[in-house]
Amino acid sequence: MPELPEVETVRRGLSPAMTGKVIDRLELRRPDLRFPFSEGLADMAKGKRIDALSRRSKYLLIHLDGDITLISHLGMSGSYRIIDEAAENTPGAFHHQRGKDETHDHVIFHLRGPEGRLRVIYNDPRRFGFLLLAQTSQLGEHPLIRDLGPEPVGNSLNAEYLASRFATKSQPLKSALLDQKLIAGLGNIYVCEALYRAGLSPKRQARTIVLKSGKPTKRLEDLTVAIRQVIAEAIEAGGSSLKDHIQTDGSMGYFQHNFAVYDRENEICRTEGCHTPIARLVQAGRSTFYCPRCQK
DNA sequence: AAGGGAGCCTGGCGGC
DNA sequence: TGCCGCCAGGCTCCCT
Numbered sequence A: 001m002p003e004l005p006e007v008e009t010v011r012r013g014l015s016p017a018m019t020g021k022v023i024d025r026l027e028l029r030r031p032d033l034r035f036p037f038s039e040g041l042a043d044m045a046k047g048k049r050i051d052a053l054s055r056r057s058k059y060l061l062i063h064l065d066g067d068i069t070l071i072s073h074l075g076m077s078g079s080y081r082i083i084d085e086a087a088e089n090t091p092g093a094f095h096h097q098r099g100k101d102e103t104h105d106h107v108i109f110h111l112r113g114p115e116g117r118l119r120v121i122y123n124d125p126r127r128f129g130f131l132l133l134a135q136t137s138q139l140g141e142h143p144l145i146r147d148l149g150p151e152p153v154g155n156s157l158n159a160e161y162l163a164s165r166f167a168t169k170s171q172p173l174k175s176a177l178l179d180q181k182l183i184a185g186l187g188n189i190y191v192c193e194a195l196y197r198a199g200l201s202p203k204r205q206a207r208t209i210v211l212k213s214g215k216p217t218k219r220l221e222d223l224t225v226a227i228r229q230v231i232a233e234a235i236e237a238g239g240s241s242l243k244d245h246i247q248t249d250g251s252m253g254y255f256q257h258n259f260a261v262y263d264r265e266n267e268i269c270r271t272e273g274c275h276t277p278i279a280r281l282v283q284a285g286r287s288t289f290y291c292p293r294c295q296k
Numbered sequence B: 001a002a003g004g005g006a007g008c009c010t011g012g013c014g015g016c
Numbered sequence C: 001t002g003c004c005g006c007c008a009g010g011c012t013c014c015c016t
Helices: A002-016 A042-044 A135-140 A159-166 A172-177 A187-200 A216-237
Strands: A023-028 A050-056 A059-064 A068-073 A079-085 A103-114 A118-125 A130-135 A279-283 A286-290
Touching: A002 A050, A002 A059, A002 A079, A002 A103, A002 A118, A002 A216, A023 A042, A023 A187, A042 A068, A059 A135, A068 A135, A130 A135, A159 A216, A172 A187, A172 A286, A187 A216, A187 A286
Parallel strands: none
Antiparallel strands: A023 A103, A050 A059, A059 A068, A068 A130, A079 A118, A103 A118, A279 A286
């Protein structure tokens, strides 16, 4: 599920329910996910108040009092859902999350607030996600955070920055944009979509789009705009719902209906008058979808 | 030393 | 219907 827009959607869904609540108990239902849970994680979280939820790249950051931040990564298949314990036994309560496979409920936040109790449950069949303990005051130096590139929707992403980072790269654009050290938060879907919007071939070497006589080329500007827009639009749409992923409130993100190329192999290009079938190729072990006619 | 490929896991889907 | 191989939104490690 989760590239930046999906994680941001999760954050927005969880924040109102979790902020200000106290963690009665952090239940870890197995010893590890991708990594073993941090030593003392459950004990450290117990009794702490949740001050805020933020996000950096694809990391969901749960800030607790006492200089503690829980770093949550959703891997490929992680999701959160909220169970309001008061509403749980009420006739006519939502049942949209029943049928979710509880086998893979690995972490349960038991929370308490003025309005009652709730559980926030982390489910992750493939267990590529993880949950780690960090010091809030040291987050910027954390090995997972330290080397990340700029957020795609922030002011720090601009054509000059991209040009400087691309200058020495012989990598294809597709691979370069997946590098989290270059731009934080892009994944396979939105890289494919951004390259389509910018009219750039995923196979083109990154160093071929650099500054020309000190100024960004149109290609570079187009790519910058495409990345910013596709991410902003996806966040606005509540992310993309693939497989069985649902948001924390049970609703679906709908950006997947706006995919121009991703997962559309052999379907017709959406560019007006193009009619070319979308092609698929494998780069660095990942599927790339693109229009061979529109993307050069 | 940058870049490609395998590996980590489970589940769903298409093909036979 | 059943089994098998392939594929999946991420990321790290190892090898070249």
